[in-house]
Amino acid sequence: xxxxxxxxxxxxxxxxxxxxxxxSIPGVLWSPPSAAGRAPLVLMGHGGGTHKKAPxxxxxxxxxxxxxxxxxxxxxxxxxxxxxxxxxxxKEIAELFRARAAxxxxxxxxxxxxxxxxxxxxxxWHAVLDALLCWLGGERRVGYFGLNMATAIxxxxxxxxxxxxxxxxxxxxxxxxxxTARRITVPIEYVMQWDDEHIPRxxxxxxxxxxxxxxxxxxxxxxxxxxxxxxxxxxxVRFFARHLSAPxxxxx
Amino acid sequence: xxxxxxxxxxxxxxxxxxxxxxxSIPGVLWSPPSAAGRAPLVLMGHGGGTHKKAPxxxxxxxxxxxxxxxxxxxxxxxxxxxxxxxxxxxKEIAELFRARAAxxxxxxxxxxxxxxxxxxxxxxWHAVLDALLCWLGGERRVGYFGLNMATAIxxxxxxxxxxxxxxxxxxxxxxxxxxTARRITVPIEYVMQWDDEHIPRxxxxxxxxxxxxxxxxxxxxxxxxxxxxxxxxxxxVRFFARHLSAPxxxxx
Numbered sequence: 001x002x003x004x005x006x007x008x009x010x011x012x013x014x015x016x017x018x019x020x021x022x023x024s025i026p027g028v029l030w031s032p033p034s035a036a037g038r039a040p041l042v043l044m045g046h047g048g049g050t051h052k053k054a055p056x057x058x059x060x061x062x063x064x065x066x067x068x069x070x071x072x073x074x075x076x077x078x079x080x081x082x083x084x085x086x087x088x089x090x091k092e093i094a095e096l097f098r099a100r101a102a103x104x105x106x107x108x109x110x111x112x113x114x115x116x117x118x119x120x121x122x123x124x125w126h127a128v129l130d131a132l133l134c135w136l137g138g139e140r141r142v143g144y145f146g147l148n149m150a151t152a153i154x155x156x157x158x159x160x161x162x163x164x165x166x167x168x169x170x171x172x173x174x175x176x177x178x179x180t181a182r183r184i185t186v187p188i189e190y191v192m193q194w195d196d197e198h199i200p201r202x203x204x205x206x207x208x209x210x211x212x213x214x215x216x217x218x219x220x221x222x223x224x225x226x227x228x229x230x231x232x233x234x235x236x237v238r239f240f241a242r243h244l245s246a247p248x249x250x251x252x
Numbered sequence: 253x254x255x256x257x258x259x260x261x262x263x264x265x266x267x268x269x270x271x272x273x274x275x276s277i278p279g280v281l282w283s284p285p286s287a288a289g290r291a292p293l294v295l296m297g298h299g300g301g302t303h304k305k306a307p308x309x310x311x312x313x314x315x316x317x318x319x320x321x322x323x324x325x326x327x328x329x330x331x332x333x334x335x336x337x338x339x340x341x342x343k344e345i346a347e348l349f350r351a352r353a354a355x356x357x358x359x360x361x362x363x364x365x366x367x368x369x370x371x372x373x374x375x376x377w378h379a380v381l382d383a384l385l386c387w388l389g390g391e392r393r394v395g396y397f398g399l400n401m402a403t404a405i406x407x408x409x410x411x412x413x414x415x416x417x418x419x420x421x422x423x424x425x426x427x428x429x430x431x432t433a434r435r436i437t438v439p440i441e442y443v444m445q446w447d448d449e450h451i452p453r454x455x456x457x458x459x460x461x462x463x464x465x466x467x468x469x470x471x472x473x474x475x476x477x478x479x480x481x482x483x484x485x486x487x488x489v490r491f492f493a494r495h496l497s498a499p500x501x502x503x504x
Contacts, residue, residue: 194461194470205457208472209446217481218446218472222465229469231494235487242483 004131015065022131025124026082027075028052029132030061040141040244041071041132043125043164045150048110049093051081056233060145063237070240073132077153078120088116106198107173114152115176121153126161133163141244145236147171147191147228159183166243168236171225173199174207181210188216189239191232196225256383267317274383277376278334279327280304281384282313292393292496293323293384295377295416297402300362301345303333308485312397315489322492325384329405330372340368358450359425366404367428373405378413385415393496397488399423399443399480411435418495420488423477425451426459433462440468441491443484448477 008019011033018029032039042064046057052074061072076082079089092113099109129142144167146154151172158164159180167184170191174181188211192204208218217239221229260271263285270281284291294316298309304326313324328334331341344365351361381394396419398406403424410416411432419436422443426433440463444456460470469491473481 194468214474216446216474218470220460220470220472222468231490238483 001130001134002127004135013062013066015062022075022124022128024083025075025128026052027073027128030058030065030072032065032069032071037138038140039069039071040143040240041073041136042143042145042240042244043129044072044074045121045144045146045153046074046077046080047147048114048149049080052076053081060233060236063233064240067237068241070244071132071136073128075124075128077149078117078124092116110149110198111152111173111175114149114172117149118153118156118176122157122160125153125157129161129163141165143167143240143244145240152177155184156180158186166240168239170219171196171199171204171228172207173203174210175203178207178210181207182212185212185214187239187243188213189219189236190216191219191221191228193225193228194220194222195227198225253382253386254379256387265314265318267314274327274376274380276335277327277380278304279325279380282310282317282324284317284321284323289390290392291321291323292395292492293325293388294395294397294492294496295381296324296326297373297396297398297405298326298329298332299399300366300401301332304328305333312485312488315485316492319489320493322496323384323388325380327376327380329401330369330376344368362401362450363404363425363427366401366424369401370405370408370428374409374412377405377409381413381415393417395419395492395496397492404429407436408432410438418492420491422471423448423451423456423480424459425455426462427455430459430462433459434464437464437466439491439495440465441471441488442468443471443473443480445477445480446472446474447479450477 002023004020004022006018006020010017014033016031016033020027020029044057044060046052046054057074064070064072079085096106096109099106142163142165144154144158144164147170151169154167154169155177158167164186166187168189190208196204219232219235254275256272256274258270258272262269266285268283268285272279272281296309296312298304298306309326316322316324331337348358348361351358394415394417396406396410396416399422403421406419406421407429410419416438418439420441442460448456471484471487
């Protein structure tokens with residue numbers, strides 16, 4: 001197992017922020033100052049074009065850490081944040097901007113690119129989870145929280161990671177994900193925008209329907225893709241508080 | 253305007269419970285012990301076959317009154333609770349039980365009966381709101397909270413009642429309601445069950461879609477009709493806290 005290397009530590013408003021790397025993967029771990037021995041951990045993925053410390057990430061982390069006493073870890077996805085872009089990244093991003101400028105649908109490009117990123121990112125998340133659990137020590141419950149690109153990465157990750165016991169997903173096409181989503185059976189909260197100009201309503205409903213989870217909730221809000229209301233972050237926090245607060249199943 | 257007549261008053265765990273009648277309509281008003289001058293009021297409707305003090309009503313009232321300092325009023329719907337059943341009520345209820353025993357769809361009977369009850373109940377709610385606002389005094393924001401039969405009554409009530417500024421609905425067929433729902437523009441939270449054995453999924457989505465509200469949220473949970481999770485009541489409470497906490501628009 002690779003070892004976490006901590007590169008910076010700071011503290012603000014009762015949240016400890018630790019920058020780390022795992023091999024070439026840069027990440028951040030936000031923790032409460034006096035975490036209880038078994039405080040749960042939420043792995044959080046950022047959206048396409050952003051990075052591990054984007055305001056949406058640090059804002060949600062604040063709610064989870066300061067509000068619920070959980071640990072939160074985010075890593076830069078391949079080609080994002082502090083990581084270098086490959087030639088393939090550059091090509092796909094240029095193609096996306098071209099389609100956007102031409103008024104063509106973004107879906108086919110985003111789905112193709114995100115699927116490719118997921119094949120790289122899923123093994124990274126498994127390794128990061130190994131290393132974080134080892135460093136934190138002891139057993140603890142783990143959740144996953146990721147919308148948009150982080151749903152494209154999160155669905156195959158959660159489907160192949162038995163240590164995740166609850167997940168919040170949303171705002172993605174079902175094309176490359178629906179079959180994998182059927183294998184997920186942990187509690188799910190899924191957010192969609194009712195008037196999404198990129199993801200057809202029926203596609204969003206199809207992906208939600210695909211999850212094999214007996215316990216799943218869809219939150220659909222009026223508005224376009226970027227109009228996702230802020231209160232959905234608070235809802236996700238309550239979801240994790242509900243599902244991760246029980247002690248982890250005993251080993252053996 | 254008819255006058256409220258209070259028939260009983262008790263207090264338990266910091267909630268004052270006042271039984272009242274308005275003409276032949278029996279109701280209950282739950283209030284915080286020291287309500288602020290402009291504490292909002294939530295009108296709450298009960299489901300078919302139950303009554304104003306059924307556990308679902310008193311439980312939600314507790315969350316709203318003790319949790320948020322709001323007033324909550326519930327009345328017995330026509331033919332329910334302390335009210336006498338008409339011959340028509342008896343006939344429709346017998347028909348519903350017959351269909352249920354025969355394994356026939358309940359929808360057509362429930363929709364027909366609820367539509368009929370709504371024509372009686374809507375003017376009652378307007379009169380009760382008049383009387384309650386008069387008795388409470390001062391301006392205050394008002395919400396409406398009602399699922400199942402209380403959605404069949406609530407949609408035409410809210411569409412014709414400009415004093416309602418937010419509403420929680422759910423679990424009904426669109427047949428008699430969709431056209432009226434288009435006239436509703438206040439913020440809405442709508443709950444449905446994803447695997448409802450009575451209300452087809454597409455019908456539930458059709459009714460949510462019909463609301464004219466720019467701000468509306470759908471909560472769909474896996475499970476059958478009666479499996480509606482308890483946390484949806486807490487969500488409704490947060491919805492009202494968010495939308496009713498602002499001061500009412502000044503008169504004039």
